[in-house]
Amino acid sequence: MAMIFSRVVITQSPVKSLPGFHGPLPFELETGYVGVDESENVQLFYYFVKSERNPQNDPLMLWLTGGPGCSTLSGPIDFKNEEYNGSIPSLELRPPSWTKFV
Secondary structure, three states: OOOOOOOOEEEEEEEOOOOOOOOOOOOOEEEEEEEOOOOOOOEEEEEEEOOOOOOOOOOOOOOOOOEOOEOOOOOOOOOOOOOOOOOOOOOOOOOOOHHHOO
């Protein structure tokens, strides 16, 4: 599949902290929108996370998910199947995180 963009418009926002995670993030996280049509009416939301190991040489992984009724967080964040009590969930690092390899 080939994707050709005659003009790409990107809005980006670095993310320095996440609710429920204590301390600085151990990786660089950015979110934003990429315009995918000439009038910029159609935009895709993205998360960009640099490799923790060697971002200059490690491969870049494109993760596409989401859609009607499907959260874009379902893939990058591993949810525990616990009853939600209304509080901010606690986030913790996982040693085999994919951010260490790509």
